[in-house]
Amino acid sequence: MRRTPARRPTIKDIARRAGVSESAVSFALNGRPGVSEATRARIRRVAEELGWQPSTAARALSGEGAATVGLVLARPARTLGVESFFLQLVSGVQEVLAGRGLGLLFQVVEDLDAECAVYRRWWAERRVDGLLVVDPRADDPRPALLDRLGLPAVVVGALDGRGAPHGAISTLWADDTGAMASIVGHLYGLGHRRITHIAGLPELAHTRRRMACLRAEAARRGLPDVRSVTTDYSDAQGAEATRRELAGDRPPTALVYDNDVMAVAGLAVAAGRGVPVPAALSIVAWDDSVLCRSTHPALTALVRDTAAFGRHAAEHLLALLDGGPPVSVQDAVPRLSPRASTGPACNGAPRPVV
CATH class of the missing domain: 1.10.260.40 (lambda repressor-like DNA-binding domains)
Structure with a gap:
């Protein structure tokens, strides 16, 4: 019935x-x-x-606010299901919003133009009171758009290098440059001279900062065989980039991946080609997760409290909604946790790849 x-x-x-x-x-x-x-x-x-x-729609029509915060993600949808970073970030955000009775409106779109279109529609429909903005880009159009619309926002990540406040927009950022420098220092201390960075999306500001830091550290230490290659963050492209690198005439002795999913995929490729880790190849993951700690060998990774990062972003947004001034805040620098996937470099003759 x-x-x-x-x-x-x-x-x-x-x-x-x-x-x-x-x-x-x-x-x-x-x-x-x-x-x-x-x-x-x-x-x-x-x-x-x-x-x-009270009805959210009725509150919006009366000008009393939507009791909702928005988050739009312009990333390939196939890369989200297995990447833990955004799940942990959102869990931290939701923890803070729930304490104030606020909802989170989340949408995935194809590109930045679609993301900006969502912001304009949400503003016109009074769907959200404020926004959390992720993945800052070089020449990012979103801060100016949100400033014109008058939507309070927190950008998670640095704008213009260090994220100066822009209109009613706060920034919360971590030091990608310092984090990359710690990785290079760790690998250099182990004797690695051929290092490849399997990076994420090339248009993202944090990808560019990591690549720039890698080049600067290589120049400072006199390392000619250091480079970055970009991907879409997926395990498929991470694995393909690994295959190309290991098949080269002078394959790297160390690989640095921009997320945990690609690092695990790279470890699988190395195992399939008979390249022992860490005896012949060291692997570092940018973001730690249960994946990194569950592989054999366990992956050296950058450790940070991503849920706390999300909580801090939500707290800064609530401060804006309460009438506070925009701020730029540096969060804790991720800490490198050496594990069994990194060891002394084998800088002799190129490894046979089968």
Whole structure:
């Protein structure tokens, strides 16, 4: 037998039970004058008994806000299901938003133009009160757009190198340059002179900073066989880049991957080609996860509390929504955790690849 869905209580229901007019209920629930304090208290008590909650759409139409924060991700959808970074980030964000009774509106789109179109639509429809913006780009159009729209936002990642505040936009960023320098220093200390960075999307600002730091560290240490190759962050492209690197005339002795998924895929490629890790090849993952700790050997990785990163981003957005000034804040620098996937370099003759 099909069950009839429960009906949500309305202002009319509250008015009927409280014995007042619907306009009196509206005045009472919206904190407006026009009813006595005793009537206001009775109406609110009845509303609570009925389980009434204000409609988000109605709140938006009245200018009282949507009680919702937006997050749009312009990344290939196939790369999200296995990457833990965004799941942990969102869990931290949601933890803070839940404490204030706010919802999170999340959407995945194909590219930056589609992301900007979503922002304009959400603004026109009053769907969100503020935004969390991820993956800053070089010459990023989003801050100027959000400034024109008057939407408070927190950019997760540095804008213009160090993320100066822009309009009603705060930035929360980690030092990608310092993190990459720590990786290169660790590998150099182990004797590695041929290092390849399997990077993510080339248009992202943090990818460019990591690549630039790698080049600077290589120049400073006199390492000619150091380079970066870009991918879409997927395990498929990470594996393909690994195959190309290991098949070269002078294959790298160390590979640095921009996420955990690609690092695990690269480890599998090395095993399939008979390249022992770490005896002949060292592997480093940029972001730590249970994947990195579950492989054999366990992967050396950059460790940070990504959920805390998400909580901090949400807290800065709430501060903007509460009328606070925009800020630029550096979060904790990820810490390199050496594990069994990195060891002394084998810089002799090129390895045979089967």
